[in-house]
Amino acid sequence: MSEMQAREDIDKAGMVIVGWYHSHPVFKPEPSVCDAENQQQYQHLFKDQTSLDEPFLGIIIAPYDSMKAMADVSQMRCFW
Numbered sequence: 001m002s003e004m005q006a007r008e009d010i011d012k013a014g015m016v017i018v019g020w021y022h023s024h025p026v027f028k029p030e031p032s033v034c035d036a037e038n039q040q041q042y043q044h045l046f047k048d049q050t051s052l053d054e055p056f057l058g059i060i061i062a063p064y065d066s067m068k069a070m071a072d073v074s075q076m077r078c079f080w
Contacts, residue, residue, distance in 0.1 A: 017046060018059030029060035029077035039079065056080065 010017055020042055035058065043054035062075040
């Protein structure tokens with residue numbers, strides 16, 4: 001329900017949704033099968049009906065975790 005309201009508000013403001021993001025707080029920001037399926041669904045949902053382009057960006061963020069060895073930086077992966 002809140003996603004639909006947000007989309008309506010964005011449309012009313014004359015803006016365009018260009019992507020989505022979420023985090024993988026305990027593992028690398030590699031897209032899972034579920035992430036890839038969600039991306040595909042979003043691309044079809046936001047397809048430009050005139051050009052038939054599906055320009056929708058997926059972003060996965062793996063936040064910095066000072067408790068993990070070798071995790072001294074945050075990581076981010078973008079995919080489409």
